[in-house]
Amino acid sequence: MHAPASILPLHIDGLSFEAGGALLLDNVSATLRPGLRTVILGPNGAGKSLLLRLCHGLLAPTGGALRWGAFCNGDEERVRRRQAMVFQRPVLLRRSALANITYALALRGVRPRARRVAEARAALERLGLAPLAERPARVLSGGEQQRLALARAWALSPDVLFLDEPTANLDPAASRAVEAAVEAIHAAGTKIVMTTHDLGQARRLADEILFLCGGRLLEQTPAATFFHAPRTPEAAAFLRGELVG
Numbered sequence: 001m002h003a004p005a006s007i008l009p010l011h012i013d014g015l016s017f018e019a020g021g022a023l024l025l026d027n028v029s030a031t032l033r034p035g036l037r038t039v040i041l042g043p044n045g046a047g048k049s050l051l052l053r054l055c056h057g058l059l060a061p062t063g064g065a066l067r068w069g070a071f072c073n074g075d076e077e078r079v080r081r082r083q084a085m086v087f088q089r090p091v092l093l094r095r096s097a098l099a100n101i102t103y104a105l106a107l108r109g110v111r112p113r114a115r116r117v118a119e120a121r122a123a124l125e126r127l128g129l130a131p132l133a134e135r136p137a138r139v140l141s142g143g144e145q146q147r148l149a150l151a152r153a154w155a156l157s158p159d160v161l162f163l164d165e166p167t168a169n170l171d172p173a174a175s176r177a178v179e180a181a182v183e184a185i186h187a188a189g190t191k192i193v194m195t196t197h198d199l200g201q202a203r204r205l206a207d208e209i210l211f212l213c214g215g216r217l218l219e220q221t222p223a224a225t226f227f228h229a230p231r232t233p234e235a236a237a238f239l240r241g242e243l244v245g
C-alpha cells in the first residue's frame with residue numbers, strides 16, 4: 001500500500017492579518033517544503049506565533065491565502081488531519097498520559113481500541129515516557145508534559161508539525177530532550193516548522209530560517225547562510241542582540 005501523498009508544500013501567498021486597525025502580518029509570501037526544518041525567528045511581536053496559527057488554520061487571514069500541495073484538491077478535512085501543533089504551554093486533557101494519546105487517535109478514527117493503545121504506548125516509548133503511561137497528564141513536570149504533547153502529535157504521523165516556542169518554559173535538560181524529540185520526528189519524515197527565541201536552538205535545529213520583523217517577512221534563507229551572512233540589516237542587528245521588539 002502506498003503512503004498517502006503529503007499535503008505539502010504549503011504556499012503562503014501574500015498572507016496578511018489585521019486586527020484593531022493594526023496590520024500585524026503584512027503580505028507574507030513563502031513556500032514551506034517537506035524535508036526542511038524551518039525555524040521562524042524575529043523580535044518580540046514580529047508576528048511569529050500569528051504566522052504559525054494562520055498556517056495551522058487556527059485563525060483566518062484577512063488577506064492573501066494558503067495553498068496546500070497539489071494532491072489536496074481543496075480537501076480541507078485532509079489538510080486539517082495531516083497537521084499538528086504543539087504550543088508553548090501544552091494543552092493536555094485531565095486523563096492519563098496514555099489516554100491523552102488514545103483519545104487523539106480515536107478522534108482520528110483509529111480502530112479498534114487495542115490498536116489505539118498499542119500505538120499510544122509506542123509513542124510514549126519513543127519519547128521515554130513509557131513508565132509514566134498511567135500517570136495523570138497534569139501532574140507531570142513541564143518537560144514531561146511537553147514531551148507528551150510531542151508524543152501525541154507524533155502518534156498522528158502528521159505531514160507537518162507546527163511548534164510555537166516549545167521550550168520557552170523549560171530548563172536546559174528538558175529543552176534538550178524536546179530538541180531530541182523534534183529531531184526524531186523530523187527524521188521520521190514530518191516537516192518541522194517552529195518558532196524559538198533561543199538562537200542556539202535555532203542553530204542546532206534549523207535547515208532554513210524565516211526572519212520576521214514588524215509583521216513582514218524579511219528573509220527566507222538557508223540556516224548556514226542566515227547565521228553567517230544575513231541579507232538584511234534587521235537580521236544582522238537581531239543576531240547581534242541589538243534589535244528588540
Ligand SMILES: Nc1ncnc2c1ncn2[C@@H]1O[C@H](COP(=O)(O)OP(=O)(O)OP(=O)(O)O)[C@@H](O)[C@H]1O
Nearest residue numbers: 019020024042043044045046047048049050051195
Ligand atoms: N488574535 C489576535 N488579535 C489581535 N492581535 C493579535 C492577535 N494575536 C496576536 N496579536 C498581536 O500581534 C502581534 C504579533 O504577535 P505574535 O504573538 O505573533 O508575535 P511573536 O513574534 O510571536 O512575539 P513573541 O516573540 O513575543 O511571542 C502582537 O502585537 C500581538 O499582540
